[in-house]
Amino acid sequence: MSIPAITAIKNQLPSLTEAESKIAHYILNNVEDIIYLTVGELASRADSSEATVVRFCKSVGYKGFQDLKINFAKYIVNPQKVILEDYDVNDTLRVIKRKVFQSRIQAISDTLAVLNDDEFERAVAAINTANRLEFYGTGASAYVGINMKHQFLKIGKKCGTELDTDTQAISASLLGPGDVAIGISHTGSSVQTIRCLRLAKEVGATTIALTNQAKSPILKVSDIVLFTAAKETNYKYEGSASRLAEFTVLDALLIAYTMNRYEECKNAMYITRSATSDGKI
Numbered sequence: 001m002s003i004p005a006i007t008a009i010k011n012q013l014p015s016l017t018e019a020e021s022k023i024a025h026y027i028l029n030n031v032e033d034i035i036y037l038t039v040g041e042l043a044s045r046a047d048s049s050e051a052t053v054v055r056f057c058k059s060v061g062y063k064g065f066q067d068l069k070i071n072f073a074k075y076i077v078n079p080q081k082v083i084l085e086d087y088d089v090n091d092t093l094r095v096i097k098r099k100v101f102q103s104r105i106q107a108i109s110d111t112l113a114v115l116n117d118d119e120f121e122r123a124v125a126a127i128n129t130a131n132r133l134e135f136y137g138t139g140a141s142a143y144v145g146i147n148m149k150h151q152f153l154k155i156g157k158k159c160g161t162e163l164d165t166d167t168q169a170i171s172a173s174l175l176g177p178g179d180v181a182i183g184i185s186h187t188g189s190s191v192q193t194i195r196c197l198r199l200a201k202e203v204g205a206t207t208i209a210l211t212n213q214a215k216s217p218i219l220k221v222s223d224i225v226l227f228t229a230a231k232e233t234n235y236k237y238e239g240s241a242s243r244l245a246e247f248t249v250l251d252a253l254l255i256a257y258t259m260n261r262y263e264e265c266k267n268a269m270y271i272t273r274s275a276t277s278d279g280k281i
Contacts, residue, residue, distance in 0.1 A: 004113030005071040006031065007229050008060045008214065015215040020056040022046050034072050039065040061114045061214040061227050071113055107241040108248055110229035115249060122224045124256045126206045130180040135161040136168050136196040137184035140243055144184050148250045155258055156268025165192045172196040177204035186242045188216025197221040210246055
């Protein structure tokens with residue numbers, strides 16, 4: 001059974017406290033029972049307290065125990081039997097194809113489940129009124145930002161991103177109230193991305209983090225947090241599933257912004273397409 005909450009719990013295990021880990025392991029070993037327990041019953045069975053249960057739920061990306069139970073209930077009542085498997089050197093081409101597609105499908109499905117509606121709405125509202133939008137990230141995350149810069153520019157949104165980390169820091173320091181900085185970091189621990197969000201926050205910009213980790217340093221410098229849920233295989237360098245999840249969340253922000261300013265964006269798309277089409281020099 002593949003339940004987004006299980007993915008979120010497994011992703012956060014290394015960063016949980018000892019008390020939270022006891023709750024996590026009880027849940028993982030008793031998946032079918034969780035939806036029938038009260039917060040007090042779970043606390044008792046995991047030899048913990050109700051306050052620790054609530055704190056644990058928030059650590060793995062949920063508002064509380066009821067929110068976690070709702071996620072379990074959706075999948076236990078109507079189970080989805082997608083099983084994610086690590087790649088193996090003995091896999092046939094047909095098996096490799098199936099595993100790759102399953103991992104991408106599951107990353108999107110799990111991200112939809114953990115992406116908080118309220119935080120998403122706050123992010124859309126911030127972008128809708130932003131004077132300028134800047135993306136920050138390093139490595140592969142930087143290229144996610146470059147792609148989104150291109151997409152937002154096409155619909156007329158003032159937007160920027162840089163590959164050079166020093167230039168990113170300069171950019172962040174020059175933002176101000178009314179601007180939005182989006183930091184993209186799968187681990188939530190990228191020193192440079194955290195630095196840029198901190199600089200942006202210090203000068204009054206709204207900061208948004210896009211990360212897979214519900215307990216990471218980037219949350220401390222973020223006004224709004226959007227979570228992805230992409231499972232890593234043993235081939236940790238193969239991060240396409242996490243990139244796809246990030247692209248999908250950002251695409252949803254882009255479409256929401258476009259729908260809020262439909263005529264304005266439609267006109268901008270006509271202008272920008274004309275600027276890049278073939279014509280007289």
